[in-house]
Amino acid sequence: MKKRTLSLSLCSLYLLAILPTGAFSVEGENGNCCGFISSNNCLFSSSTKHASRHWISSTNTDARVVEIEDGSRWKLSSTYNLRSWKSNDTVTITPNHNTSSEYNYYVVNKSTGGYTEANLILGPVARGPLTHWAIGFDFTKNQVFLENDSCWKISENDAYIMQEWEPNDTIIIGSNDSWFSSFDAILINVNMNNYVRARAY
Secondary structure, eight states: OOOOOOOHHHHTTSEEEEOTTSOEEEEOTTSOEEEEEOOSOOSSOOOHHHHTOEEEEEEETTTTEEEETTSOEEEESOSTTGGGOOTTOEEEEEEOOOTTOSOOEEEEETTTOOEEEEEEEEOOOTTOTTOEEEEEEETTTTEEEETTSOEEEEOGGGHHHHTTOOTTOEEEEEEOOOTTOSOOEEEEETTTTEEEEEEEO
16 A cells, blocks of 8 residues: 655645644644644543443444444444344454454454454544544654544554554544553554554553
8 A cells, every 4th residue: 555645845834833742733724734743741641441442322233233432333244242232332343363354353342242243334423522533643653643632652563554644534442452462452544444553641
């Protein structure tokens, strides 16, 4: 996939806003962020445990589809577990490490204990009240900054994936179920259809 890059020459023409932490955000004429240089501090510390938890807003058993609170829809591999899933059940999204499967993720229902392979088929509501998106990056420190002022450290092994991301890409926060990783979350980039392993500061 062709790498997307920021145009720093264009960014230099835009407004430079100084944030409370000493972080610098470069914004375009339409308010879109076109670059981000951060300090080591974040505006607040995010809890991965709570950030990666979602809840079901609706289910469609016939279509094998679950919609979660941000408006994103997930196509499940079967209806076996879905029949017992209800609105407001707590769910998490985890990677599917089975390379022979056509499904990239698992939807894990924390309320019932069931889990099913799934693919994202529709992204969250654009700029919705429960939707997350990237506002900038520090590629030298492998950091991603979201619209809610949370900061995420990306695994060095996934840094090459993050290099293709851009401000305003929609993000879904998932859970990394690996016992041996210090990165307990994943950031799913809806626009790029990929994810990186991450942990919140």
